[in-house]
Amino acid sequence: MRSLLTLVFGILFLYSCNVSEPVKILESTSEGTISISIEESFKPFMEQELKVFASSFPKARINVQYKSEIECLKDFAEDSTRMIFVTRGLNKAEQAQYKNQLGYAPTFGILAYNAIAVVVHNNAKDSIFTLHDLQDRLTGKNEQQVVMDGNHLTGVVRFLKDSLVKADKLGKNVMAAKGSKEVIDYIKNNPNAIGFVGMNWIGDNYDPSQVADRKQLKMAKIECTLCAEKGLFASPSQATISLGQYSLSLPIYYILKENAPGLGSGLLNFMSLERGQLIFRRAFLVPAKMGFQKRNGLMN
Numbered sequence: 001m002r003s004l005l006t007l008v009f010g011i012l013f014l015y016s017c018n019v020s021e022p023v024k025i026l027e028s029t030s031e032g033t034i035s036i037s038i039e040e041s042f043k044p045f046m047e048q049e050l051k052v053f054a055s056s057f058p059k060a061r062i063n064v065q066y067k068s069e070i071e072c073l074k075d076f077a078e079d080s081t082r083m084i085f086v087t088r089g090l091n092k093a094e095q096a097q098y099k100n101q102l103g104y105a106p107t108f109g110i111l112a113y114n115a116i117a118v119v120v121h122n123n124a125k126d127s128i129f130t131l132h133d134l135q136d137r138l139t140g141k142n143e144q145q146v147v148m149d150g151n152h153l154t155g156v157v158r159f160l161k162d163s164l165v166k167a168d169k170l171g172k173n174v175m176a177a178k179g180s181k182e183v184i185d186y187i188k189n190n191p192n193a194i195g196f197v198g199m200n201w202i203g204d205n206y207d208p209s210q211v212a213d214r215k216q217l218k219m220a221k222i223e224c225t226l227c228a229e230k231g232l233f234a235s236p237s238q239a240t241i242s243l244g245q246y247s248l249s250l251p252i253y254y255i256l257k258e259n260a261p262g263l264g265s266g267l268l269n270f271m272s273l274e275r276g277q278l279i280f281r282r283a284f285l286v287p288a289k290m291g292f293q294k295r296n297g298l299m300n
Contacts, residue, residue: 029266031059036083036264037072038064039155041180041198042114042252044207045283046085052279053270060263070153076106076255083256083264085111087155090255098257106257110288111271112280115199115236116156116248118220119184121191128233130223131247135164137194140171145193149180156196159250188216198250199236203284222247241286252285 026032038046043066050062067075069088075081089108090098099105118134120127136142138160149156161170177183183195184202202219204210221233226244240246254271256264270276277287 027262029261030057032263033061034082034263035063035080037075038066038085039069040066044200048279069155087250089253104259108255110251112252112288113241113286114250115241117199117202117236119187119195119217120220123191127220138165139168140173143173146174147177147183147186147195149183149197238286
């Protein structure tokens, strides 16, 4: 009897050794869960990017929040947020800080180019501006009503402050709207005002609502600072951005903290390769990863 029991236990022991539990994959480039934050003015085209990515990788779950750029950067400092999409990369001090904190430096780069559109009513008296004209309006030297995207420091507001306002302050004639859609609606009802929004909110020819908006609004022409011939002006488009003819172009950056390939790297790969880049192009933005070179230009 004892020999029989010994034999039975021996067989069970050998069986348990040969049967290994399936390896549970916690995360890869195509499955898992991550949290990301996105500059709110990017919402129209980023929703399309995430929708196609989710349909291609059904085991991937991305928790996304749309916020102002400064809030996205604050989120990135938290452990829970792995990736953000904003209009700038990390400066040297920020890179050093994250490397000291994490043990490695986050990666960042440009995925595509957008632009800041100057939006005016179709009945507006002025629809052609030099950069000095815009500077005068933003600083209040010209008291025309100006409305901008966001109550907080969005990428659009930060870019205009850094590139046009500079050491001056925004004028009392400048008001903040609650998002890009409110800027557009305000200009519809106030023909004497001008607005600043991401081009992706007004320049998409496939979006019925944007096509309808352009029956009442138009994108103003801005002076070309890189053109050899002086006195040339351009409105924002894929062509004028890529050729450096539109002076208020705006980069779309990713910033990612992963020291091993994970779901953030998978999302980055998707957006950097053909399908992701074509989504940017279809949104009338300029892809940065498809053999594209862009000339930069702004006020001297």
